[in-house]
Each structure stands twice: as C-alpha cells, then as structure tokens.
Amino acid sequence: MRAIVYEEFSVLPQLRDIEPPSAPSSGVVIDVEATGVCRSDHHAWSGHDSTITLPHVPGHELVGRIASAGPQVTKFHTGQRVTVPFVCGCGRCRWCLSGNAQVCPDQTQPGFTHFGSWADQVVIHNADANLIAVPDDLPASAMVGLGCRFATAFHGLRVRANLHEGETVAVFGCGGVGLSAIMIARAIGARVVAVDVSDAALDRAREHGASHTVNATGQTPDELSAEVIAQFSDQSPDGVAVSVDALGREDTITAAIASLAPLGRHVQIGLLAAPPVVDVGRVIGLELSVLGSHGMAAAEYPEMLDLVVDGKLRPQDLVTNIIGIEDAPAAMEALGSNTGSGMTIIDLNR
Template sequence: MRAVVFDQFSARPQLQEIPAPAAHAAGVVIDVEATGVCRSDHHAWAGHDSTISLPHVPGHELVGRVTSAGSGVQEFRVGQRVTVPFVCGCGNCRWCTSGNAQVCPDQTQPGFTHFGSWAEQVVIHNADANLVAVPEDLPAAAVVGLGCRFATAFHGLRVRAQLGADETVAVFGCGGVGLSAIMIARALGARVVAVDVSDAALESASEFGAERCVNARDLDPAQLGAEVVAQFASTDPDGVAVTVDALGREDTIRAAIGALAPLGRHVQIGLLPAEPVIDLPRVIALELSVLGSHGMAAAEYPELVDLVVQGRLRPQDLVSNVIGLDEAPAAMEAMGSPSAPAGMTIIDLTR
C-alpha cells in the first residue's frame, strides 16, 4: 500500500510503497477514505512524542471502511463505515468498562504507538471497544475531525465541564481545537468569547459562532482576564462559567483562570512544553475546577455524532483545504510555518 513515512524526525516525509497491514484477533484493518492533518501529527514528526518509533507513518483522525477483521471481532463487519477516537482503550480494564477509555493505561493511538492513517490502510486494535459506526450519508469532511479535535473539545466541554445552555465560555486560542470548541459550545447553546492574537483567527471564531472577540496581542494575563470578564459584564459580572485553553501557554492559562466566576471550570486541552505555574490561591478561594481533556472514548460518541447528523454541528465547515496523499509530506512541513493555512486540512484518499 501507499503510505507517508518518515525515518528521521523533522526530515521531509516520503510517499512510499510499504507492506499492507494485517489485523490481530481483536483488531481490524480499515481502508482509509480520508484522514486529517493535525497539529499533533506535526508534534510526532518533530520528535516531541516519546511513543514514536522510526520509521513511522503519522495520522490519527480518519474515516474509512472495515476491510478485514480478526476472529475475535463481534460488533463490526467488513464493509462497515467507521471512525475511531485517537485514543483507543484496551477494552478490558476498569477505565474502559466504565466508559473512560481515553485514560486507559494500556491505550494505543494510531499515528503514535503504531502506524497511522496517512496511508491507504490502518490497523485499529481492540475494535469492538474503539470503533464508531458513522452514517453513510455524512461527508468525509464532517467525520474526520471527530477523531481528535472535535472529540477532545466535546469531551472537555460536555463531559468534563458539563457545559449547559446559556452559560458563558471563553476560548483561548482559535486554531483547530479552539474553533472546534467554539462550534461545540454554540451547538450546546452557550455564549462564547474568543481570544487570540491573530485578527484572521478571530474573524474565523466570529464566523463559527463567537459572540465576542478579544485580541490579546498587547495584553498581559491580568489585563487579558479582565478584558474577557468585561465582554459579558452586563449578564455575568463576576466572570465566565467555563474557560478553555486550546493553546498550551502558561500566560493564557493564568488569564483563563483569572477570568472565571466563582465555581467556574477551566478545561485544559492545549499541550504544554513544561509544567505551568497557575494561581492556586484563586482556585481554592473561588472553588474553581481545573479539568483536563485527553480525547474521548468511543462510548461517548453517539451524542456528538447526533449533533452532526442533526446539522447543529458542522465540522465540515472547518475544512479549508483538501489534498491528496502525495501532497501530505509538504503539508507536514507547512504546519511549522507561521503562514500555515487556517482551518482544517484533510487528505482525501479517494482522489
């Protein structure tokens, strides 16, 4: 099969012919229909993830069809159209059986722990616990992002923060995950203020449902937190109910926590290069919650997929670029550029 392979970190990947994979007893092989180009793929390629072994095939957001299944697979059939969370659980531990496979200690991740979906085929382990059936009539562009950015944002807002309708949310960082969080918050009936240093990113945030926007370019964390609070001062003078850091910076986290109302919830999605210092005295005094969101278990997908089927959430609107597999190596390198394209890029393997 054709696959995008890199055998050195940060060296240009190559489109190669490699042996097609085979499924283990509990796993499946999927013919990839489309796959996402995600910032996490770039982190893996740059050597920021200790799970990567070389040579390697990236890719963890996908939609496709089961082309072969191991003897132990009971719930899915050959030909079925599916997607998968980027965090796949073992299916047997207490975390998996309670519906929390995203924290399984024996998790696997396509594109990280083994070859991923920037290829014509990809293996998924423990298929019965991890595959998610998707409707035939949903376009690939509406499904690909459900594997990572939309799933992580949905899990953080709906499950971890238990976001309710008419609550206020501040999203710090309006890249792929941040825009996904804005779209999900609006689909759940919340009001959103978006924070970024890029006018173009804030324009996208407004397009996807942010009621207010704050440019943080010249603001320190204390000023930024106060500016965010001011956006909804007429209805929520004590601060916003939920904040999301989708960027992974200490200063934005401090600003986010500073903008929370008493009993507010902060959701941390952005990955950090080092351990941040946060305002724990404020967390204690106002009984704030600081919540992590690391993917989403397959068990939580029905509500998310229903939002897409109903048209209340349109992940396809975030897709700005569709490329072929032969263009993927250049797309990997481009993610490290300040002029990287906005929105979501997907690789269409049917082209």
C-alpha cells in the same frame, strides 16, 4: 501501500511504499478514505511524544471502511464505514468498562503507539470497543474531525466541564480545536468569547458561533483576562464559567484561569512542550477546577454524532483545505508556523 513516513524527528517526512498491515485477532484494517492534519501530529514529529518509535507513520483522525477484521471482531463487518477515537482502549479494564477508555492504561493510539492513518490503510486494535459506525451519506469532511478535535472539545465541554445552556465560555486559540469548541458550546446554548491574535481567525470564530471576540496581540495575561471578563460584564461580571485553552501556551493558560469566575472550570486541550506554571493560589481561593480533556471514548460518541447527523454541528464547515497524500509532508512542516484557522484533511482518493 502508500504511506507518509519519517525516520528522524523534525526531518521532513517522505511518501513511500510500505507493506500493508494485517488485522490483529481483535482488530481491523481500515481502508482510509480521509485523514486529518492535526497539531498533535506535529508535536509527535517534533519529538515531544515519548510513545513514538522510529520509523513512523503519523495520523490519528480518520474515516474509512473496514477492509479486513480479525476472528474476535463480532460487532463490525467488512465494508462498514467507521471512524474511531484517537485514544483506543483495551476494552477490558475498569476504565474501559465504565465508559472511560480515553484514560485506559493499556490504550493504543494510531499515529502514536503504532503506524497511523497517513496511509492507504491503518490498523485499529480492540475494534469492538473502539469503532464507531458512521452514516454512508455524510461527507468525509464531516467525519474526520470527530476522531480528535471535535471529540476532545465535546468531551472537555460537555463531560468534563459539564457545560450547560446559558453559561459563558472563553475559548483561547481559534484553530481547528478552538473552533470546534466554539461550535459545540453554541450547540449546547452557551455564550462564547473567542480569543486569538489573528483577525481572520476571529472572523471565523464569529461565523461559527462566538458572540464576542478579543484580539490578544500585545496584551499581558492580566490585560487579556480583564478584557475577556468585560465582554460578559452584563451577565457574568466576576468572570466566565468555563475557559478553554486550545493553543497550549503558558501565557494563554494564565489568562484563561484569570478570566474565570469563582467555581469556574478551566479545560486544558492544547498540548505543551513543557509543564506550565499555574496560579495555584487562585485555583484554591476561588475553588476553580482545572480539567484535562484527552480525547473521548467511543461510548460517548452517540450524543455528538446525533448533533452532526441533525446538522446542529457541522464539522465540515471547519475544513479549509483538502490535499492529496503527496502534499502531506509539506502540510506537516507548515504546522510549525501555521497561524491560520480551520482544518486540513488528506483525501486518500484524490
């Protein structure tokens, strides 16, 4: 089968023919219909993820159909159209059984712990606990982002931060995951201020639900947080209820936490190459919450999927580029300097 493979970190991946996989006893092989190009793929390719064993096939956001299933799979069948969280639980531990497979200590992750979805086929382990059936009539562009961007943003806002209608949210970074967070916050009924250094990204943020935007170019974290707070001075003069760092930079985290009102909640989604310095004194003094969002368990998908089916969430509107698998190596390299907004997906049938 075709697959994108890299044998060294930060060295351009190559399109190759490799042996197709076999289904594990409790897993499946999926014929990949489409797969996402995510900044997390670039982090792994850059050597920032200790789970990667070389050579490696990236890719963790996908939609496709089950090609074969192991004998222990009972809830899904061959030919069924499915997606999957990028964090797959074991299905047996107390975390999985409580609906929190995203923190399973024995988790697997396509594109990280084993070969991923930048290929004609991908293996998913513990299928009964991790697969999500998706409608046949929705476009692939509406499904791909549910594996990572939309799932991580939804879990962070709805579950971790317990965001409610009428609250205020500041989203720092308007790439794929940032725009996903904006769309989700608006679907919940929150008011959103979007922060980025790109006017084009901020324009897209407005298109997808941000009522206010702030260009962060040249601003210090203190200046930036003050401008963010000023956007909602009529409703929340002390700061926003929830902040989201969707970029993964120490200065944006600093500004995000500084923009929070007392008892505010910060959601950290963006990955960092090194641990940041956080204003712990402010966190303690204002009783702020700093929350991580590491994907979303399959058990939490129904609410988000219902919003997509009903048209209240339209992940397909974030797709700005559809490429063939032969263009994936260049797309990986471009992630290192890409400042644009939106989402690129690989169409395996193209």
